[in-house]
Amino acid sequence: MADALLSAVSTVLNDLYGWDGPVELQPTRKDFEGDSTLVVFPFLKLSRKSPVDTAREIGESLQVASDLVSSFNAVQGFLNIVLSTDQIQARFDAIRSADAWGTTPVDPNAPAAMVEFSSPNTNKPLHLGHVRNILLGHSVSRILEASGRKVVQVQIVNDRGVHICKSMWAWQQFGGGITPDSAGKKGDHLVGDFYVRFDQEYRSQVRELMAQGLDEDAAKAQAPCMLEVQEMLRQWEAGDAEVRNLWATMNGWVYDGFNQTYSRLGVRFDRNYFESDTYVLGKQDIEEGLARGVFYRRDDGSVWIDLREDGLDEKLVLRRDGTSVYMTQDIGTAIQRFKDFSIDRLTYVVGNEQDYHFKVLFLILKKLGYAWADQLFHLSYGMVDLPSGKMKSREGTVVDADDLLDEMESTARALSEELGKTEGLVDAEKAQLYRVLGHGALKYFILKVDPRKRMVFNPEESIDFNGHTGPFIQYSHARIKSILRKAEGRSTAWDWSEVVVDERTKELIQTLDRFPQAVEQAARAYSPAVVAQFAYDLAKAFNGFYQANPILNADSEALVAFRVELCQTTAAALRRALEMLGIEAPERM
């Protein structure tokens, strides 16, 4: 891209001042004339001239030395370079002849990048928090692919423990043999209902015990339903057939429900890891680390690592009875994954309440000597809050993922009908359109925000479909497609000599030109927000172009052909960028 210009500038700086340090160019600000800007302050000491004179001196040499530069202007310490039209033309030639502009073909022989996301518990349905997680994980995976990486998507399912036993217990007590089929309900919701039912029962038992004179802690510890659940967990661990059966059945219901939601969101996993399998992992690794002095054993038999020199604390990795903790499991699972797959990096999409955990985990793996430890990344994201505060499942203030998707779809329908956009579509096409638009709005709404920031979601105010939104970009795409349909059969021949490149056209080409850098930056930072911003910029640049230039009614057939090709290239780029966000681009809307 501007590499040619960059090297020309470097050469000039070297000739003039003997400068051999790094040189950076930035896009010229809108209010100034020019395409690319060099900040000259760093060279003042060498030039021994004023900022303006230095800028002029560099500009003049540059103009002589390179035919990329048509003119320049110097404002204070800024040298604004105007690229020659040849250069703009060369850029568009490169863009249109590329196979899939913006993306790098995946190298099938290189190691893959693994992305872990979603990772739900099996006692309740997915909610808005999971939605942010899932969208981030899916989008980061698509972005890594677009940057040339093979990607392995995994989730770790938290399928064992006291939480699922609570649902199981309540189902036994109150379920009367009900199943998702007989209830006509998604399995994850059904199981979630029993989880809530357990909690009600538990609280009422605690209240009763307290009425009998027990204090709160004692009441909580002695509530019969809790004791039974704990017994159930012991039976599970002992491999009791009946308990295991019920556990497998109810988890199966939940997976069916999850899979429906995943497929609605367009998400899949290459491998599911189950905690009921992975919780035994890690102990061996701890033993080995112990032998090598990475860990130490205390008098009581528990095993620890001392991370105080690294600014962290001491951390337990094996209990005194030799059983493992969360950290143990995560150490073992990470190591296992690098054995299971040919990968060289692993990204965890997990909420920021686990920042410390992952800091410790990565450090331990590094101390254990794994080279890939440097390629572990915690994509830490903030909570999604409601205006009323945190979502609490027990208080029923969670925004359910399926409900949310339903609502987005019906909002999309209301809007489409109001705008009269549904004429000539059959019902199936309409439903598909509402789905694509509703989901597009939701996905963009979530992904455009820096993951680190906590975000507020107000269910009362529906998510926007105008402005800086998914549907805005989808609309730009659909409008182009409409033009392209009408352009069918027209001549596609054009030559640069027959074409005018006005400001808007130039801006559109320059925006397209940024696509690969945007993808690269997004991949480097694991940040869908970068791609989201780019897609918006591109749609905006197109709309400006569209507004200023007639396409099918342009002055000459050659100009029509050129603009149609520019449209085509833009639509393809928009589609690809949206794809990286997990958003579909409709042909019409």
Next chain:
RNA sequence: GCACCCAUAGCUCAGCUGGAUAGAGCAACGCACUUCUAAUGCGUAGGUCGAAGGUUCGAAUCCUUCUGGGUGUACCA
């Protein structure tokens, strides 16, 4: 207590490794559809970038302190 994260327009957010007069969208007001889809475009208005110091030719960006909000600091996961 200690550690980490966040704070930019009324609201929701951009601002990459320090660069020019801090940008979008929503909401408000005004303009533009007999012309390729107005879910659009153009304009007006809106800012002590939480506060105070510091480094620098130059700071929303880097450093220090403080304030406010969040999270973590379990032989839970």
